[in-house]
Amino acid sequence: MVEGKGIRKSFGDLEVLKGIDISIAPAEIVAILGASGAGKTTLLQILSSLDNPTQGEVFINNTAVHKLGEKQLARFRNQNIGFVFQFHQLLPEFTAAENCMLPALIGGIPQKEAEKKAQELLSFLGLEQRLEHKPGQLSGGEKQRVAVARALINDPAVIFADEPSGNLDSKNQDELMDLFINLRQQFKQTFIIVTHDEHLAEKSDRTIHMKDGFIE
Structure with missing residues (x-):
């Protein structure tokens, strides 16, 4: 489903990722997991x-x-990848349904169909x-659930989540991970989650630990 081969990333003289091989199976x-500066968010951004x-x-x-042109990549991303971020990234002037619909509208889905799909997902x-x-x-x-619905609206093959529970209390953290597990059972999506939360990680199928730009 998702595979990275020999991934390195440098910012000037600072090498953040130092040759990473990673393979993640469908569903x-x-x-x-890793401390701040381990390179996990950089890895997520490159994989996604x-x-x-x-x-x-x-x-x-x-x-x-990595070989796609800008327009091809934008189209591929819209059709195949969903994103969930720590701070939701919802547009404040739009309703929950409108925020959820945006990727579908960008992908060319007719408005009525996008509205129906958004209502179904949010329900x-x-x-x-x-x-x-x-x-x-x-x-x-609730904001995080809207963000999850938005990530799902185009039926992506994989969901990337960057610290999705970082802005939630413990009850909502548990509910979010249970939701990911339920969604995987329902829709067979792959979930790749960057987190500091050991408890959340324990509920995943597999935990990858990073340190100093390497996978341990």
Whole structure:
């Protein structure tokens, strides 16, 4: 599903990733753990196509994403990858349903179809009473569920999550990981999660530990 070969990343003279090989299977939930500065977020950004490696190759569903042009990559990302971030990245002027719909509209899905899919996903995630609420009217856990629904709207093969529980209390952290597990069972998506949360990582299928730009 997701494979990185010989990944290196440097920023000037600072080498953050020092030759990483990683392979993640379809429908696997993998947690990437490590201290600040270990390189885990940089690895996630490269695996998810948000950044390019200084050296190495990245494949998603057998597509060499590091070789795609800008327009091809944007289209591939929209159709195959979902993102969940620590601070939700919801647009404050839009409702929950409108935030959820955005990737579908960008992908060319007709508005009525996108609205229907957004309503179905948000209802599946227990937010059927919050469709018309804006982010400022939602709790932290509700915002994160909207972000998850947005990540799912185009039926991506893989979801990348960067510290998704970092801004949540312990109850919502547990509920979020249980949600990921349930979604994997329902939709067979792959989840790659960067986290500091050992408890969250324990619920994943596999934990990858990083230190000083290497996988331990």
